[in-house]
Amino acid sequence: MSDQTRPSRTAAVIPAAGKGVRLGPGAPKALRTLSGTPMLVHAVRAMAASRAVSLVVVVAPPDDVAGVKNVLAEHAMSDRTEVLVVAGGDTRQESVRLGLDALPEDIDIVLVHDAARPLVPVDTVDGVIEAVRDGAQAVVPALPLADTVKEVEPAEKGEPEPVVATPERARLRAVQTPQGFDRDTLVRAHHIVRPDGEGATDCAGMVERLGGPVVVVPGHEEAFKVTRPLDLVLAEAVLARRRANDGF
Ligand SMILES: Nc1ccn([C@@H]2O[C@H](COP(=O)(O)OP(=O)(O)OP(=O)(O)O)[C@@H](O)[C@H]2O)c(=O)n1
Ligand SMILES: C[C@](O)(CO)[C@H](O)COP(=O)(O)O
Secondary structure (H helix, E strand, C coil): CCCCCCCCCEEEEEECCCCCHHHCCCCCHHHCEECCEEHHHHHHHHHHCCCCEEEEEEEECHHHHHHHHHHHHCCCCCCCCEEEEEECCCCHHHHHHHHHHCCCCCCCEEEECCCCCCCCCHHHHHHHHHHHHCCCCEEEEEEECCCCCCEECCCCCCCCCCEEECCCHHHCEEECCCEEEEHHHHHHHHHHCCCCHHHCCCHHHHHHHCCCCCEEEECCHHHCCCCCHHHHHHHHHHHHHHHHHHHC
């Protein structure tokens, strides 16, 4: 349990140990550049932009911890924020758990943020932290969906897939990161649920598995995940728009 007499201290864990298979050939995704700067550097800066975040733990590919340290050292970061780099694992959830293991004792609130969401605005980060400070155990930023979603019976590749249900779209949300947690809740979820996540594709899903409450706060269009090649085009366009706006 957190000590209520002590001010809360917030850290962000950034899983960045993925390969970026869906992005296609090239450097590991976190090290691919946007406007000349590695995606991971954008993501670390996005977390450090929040005055509440005093520590960022970057989880690097196990065979390239030194390389990631070098990349981070080559780029200016906020003086307020300490950055640690640790080795990741085979799955996103395992990488997050290894990041959690590196947190000092005095951290009460933990954000988990994909390196692959480099452009999340600081207001979204602060909104998540505020909701945890207000007492939520697990908080996810999310947006309503633009597409209708169908549940299907997966079929052999190339075969049509039968639709089994159409969930009511108004009740669905597309979930982003950073996801924010009371530290004890997240650590418990990561120690009880298996390292493969047991099918959970985000940390909040692991808390849900334990029956823990998760709440949604507003996400942001610019917090999209860079997953496929077209996402790189969108990310460059967002950065160009930011530069143009800064010029005025
Ligand atoms: N073993 C892994 C796998 C993923 N991640 C991280 O989890 C985040 C979300 O994963 P995703 O977008 O799927 O990234 P990749 O796994 O790199 O992409 P792909 O699935 O296309 O290979 C990314 O920041 C990624 O680096 C990680 O730290 N460790
Ligand atoms: C955590 C996440 O970004 C929330 O939308 C998403 O689940 C990550 O999925 P991925 O397949 O690991 O990119």
